[in-house]
């Protein structure tokens with residue numbers, strides 16, 4: 001299989017991929033569509049099941065031969081990793097599984113506890129390297145030694161790309177200037193795969209944690225101008241690490257048995273895709289001006305309408321909070337704890353009911369032509385209370 005260019009420019013990267021692996025891209029895409037149709041036919045739309053099936057059936061198609069062509073595609077940060085044609089296919093599948101359109105990519109990967117394909121390719125490459133090292137009397141090892149000489153003399157080739165990757169993750173790679181000394185040293189060097197992958201994952205996910213915002217009170221985002229990812233990390237939580245430290249484990253709600261409509265409400269809420277004032281694409285309007293229209297119309301006060309307001313503050317949903325307190329949800333806890341509580345099914349049902357209540361209340365408000373009038377606000381408040389009484 002031809003080895004793609006190690007060019008690091010995005011355009012060149014895509015070109016190298018399409019030049020060397022168009023069949024893989026087509027095969028992976030076909031496998032992805034086939035899996036989607038099979039999952040739809042069998043009614044299995046649980047996102048975790050979808051991703052398990054995807055990683056077994058489709059990721060392998062996208063990764064065929066990555067041991068050889070992979071090293072040229074690894075030295076990328078998260079945003080660059082997203083530009084790879086195969087990774088674009090990966091996130092298309094995830095969007096389909098989540099049932100949302102154009103979510104923030106970092107949120108999508110965090111929500112599904114997934115990493116871009118590049119991490120899997122890096123694992124294959126390093127395992128291939130160690131296999132070469134452990135079989136010194138083979139033809140492959142002879143080619144490996146020749147490739148080390150090529151890397152020393154010409155600074156190109158497979159070994160050179162692996163060294164470049166090891167430097168990219170932060171390791172010190174010392175290569176003797178004498179090619180035979182380099183062969184003697186590196187042809188016996190076993191790479192600590194777990195440690196290298198941990199460093200790579202850290203580099204790819206560094207923006208997920210957004211250290212500049214850590215330590216501050218998440219409630220401040222109600223008034224501040226935090227980007228979506230900050231709200232997600234502080235209110236929904238980061239995916240838990242796997243017990244062995246490699247990759248991320250699924251969130252508790254991913255494994256819970258939740259009806260489809262309720263799961264959709266929960267997923268859209270967690271991905272910041274509800275039609276709340278803070279999520280609308282108003283470029284010129286400040287966050288502080290994005291207030292809850294229901295609270296304002298009913299004279300309950302002026303609050304920024306974000307996920308925290310909906311979950312904990314908005315008086316329009318107080319009757320639902322009281323109802324779901326009996327099902328184990330504790331709305332006196334911080335939002336992060338509520339979103340990661342073991343009562344995920346109750347939380348999904350609560351959010352589903354909030355969505356229905358919200359739609360009904362907006363309908364009431366639109367029915368009242370004088371809803372923005374201060375006097376009419378009292379009427380609307382009465383209507384909301386009546387609605388709450390009718391839907392205990």
Ligand SMILES: [Zn+2]
Nearest residue numbers: 292295314315
């Ligand atoms: Zn409100």
